[in-house]
Amino acid sequence: MTSLSAAKIKFIRSLSQKKFRDANNLFIAEGEKIVAEALASGYNVKEVYYENEIGRECMERITCLSSPSPVLAVIEKPKHTPDSILKDLSSNLSGKKTLFLALDGVKDPGNLGTIIRIADWFGVDAIFASPGTVEVYNPKVVQATMGAIFRKQVIYADLQEVCRKFIEAGLPVYGTFLDGKNLYENLPSDKKQGLIVMGSESFGISPQLEALINNKLLIPPYPADSVTSESLNVAIATAIICAEFRR
Numbered sequence: 364m365t366s367l368s369a370a371k372i373k374f375i376r377s378l379s380q381k382k383f384r385d386a387n388n389l390f391i392a393e394g395e396k397i398v399a400e401a402l403a404s405g406y407n408v409k410e411v412y413y414e415n416e417i418g419r420e421c422m423e424r425i426t427c428l429s430s431p432s433p434v435l436a437v438i439e440k441p442k443h444t445p446d447s448i449l450k451d452l453s454s455n456l457s458g459k460k461t462l463f464l465a466l467d468g469v470k471d472p473g474n475l476g477t478i479i480r481i482a483d484w485f486g487v488d489a490i491f492a493s494p495g496t497v498e499v500y501n502p503k504v505v506q507a508t509m510g511a512i513f514r515k516q517v518i519y520a521d522l523q524e525v526c527r528k529f530i531e532a533g534l535p536v537y538g539t540f541l542d543g544k545n546l547y548e549n550l551p552s553d554k555k556q557g558l559i560v561m562g563s564e565s566f567g568i569s570p571q572l573e574a575l576i577n578n579k580l581l582i583p584p585y586p587a588d589s590v591t592s593e594s595l596n597v598a599i600a601t602a603i604i605c606a607e608f609r610r
Contacts, residue, residue: 367412367421375412375425375437381498388440390500392512394432400510407439427502440500449520449528456532460556461488462608463529465522467572468495468563469597475499476507477598478561483511485605490517491525495563522560526575529558535578536560538568539600543579546607550580555608561601580604 367375377383378391389409392401401408414422414433422431464487469475475497482490497504499517508515526536535557539546560576562568568576582603584591595603 365416367417367425372421372424375435378437379427379502381501384440384498384500389437390440390505391427391435391437391502392505393426393428393435393502394506395434397505397508397510398434398436400513401436401438404513406441406513408436409439410437411435428506449524452525452528452532456529456534461534462486462556463488463491463558464601464605465491465493465525465558465560465572466496467493467522467560467568468566469561470495470497471564471597472497472501472503473507474564474596474598475501476504476509476512478601479504479508479515479517480511481598481602481605482515483508485609487515487605490515491522491558492517492519493522494519522572523575526558526560526572530575530577534558536576537578537580537604538562538573538576539582539604540568540573540579541581541594543581545583546580546604547583550607559601559604559608561597561604564597 375391378387378389384390392398398411412422412425412435414431419431422435425435426432464478464482466475466478469478469492479490479499492499496519499512505512529536537557538560539562560568560572582595582600
């Protein structure tokens, strides 16, 4: 059995913090399924640690989970270039049947991870995220994706610029609002493409983005006139929206 040095344990533990992930361009993934997904992807997996090789005590010291998994991997972040993606976005979108998500200030790691998993399931092309959205390589986000993080690109960008690019390409920009039109009655079958904006857990979609959304939708309660919860969880709402777009 191979033990890890104190310095190595400290380094791996440091990757639980964003500033060290940014400084080293690395993140961690834990769990047999997620690590297997990482190894099968095009990501550069730098190191893999197995509990049966380093021991339970070492694994307990490097894990970010409340209970350590049998395996942990240290992975290099992919080199996305948002500026170049946005530069040619409108021309690349023109005439294509594409569906994207935009997340405006989603703060909860579990919500972001679940939304990435939903996007993977429903074949969403990519996810744009505002700078105020939680970081995609946060360990809790990675865990909640259950491996979908290795298949779906999350691009942090100015969402106003993103919306304008879709409008320039002649594609609709959707958003969910309490004063929107019933999702099930106002989504033409020949227009299930474009950009879907989802708002933050606390504040919804910002007024700046609302001004650029040309298709306001409502997920109606049932029955329509019933007294219900104030709103839906953003990940659940995203799943409902994506399911209807793909129906």
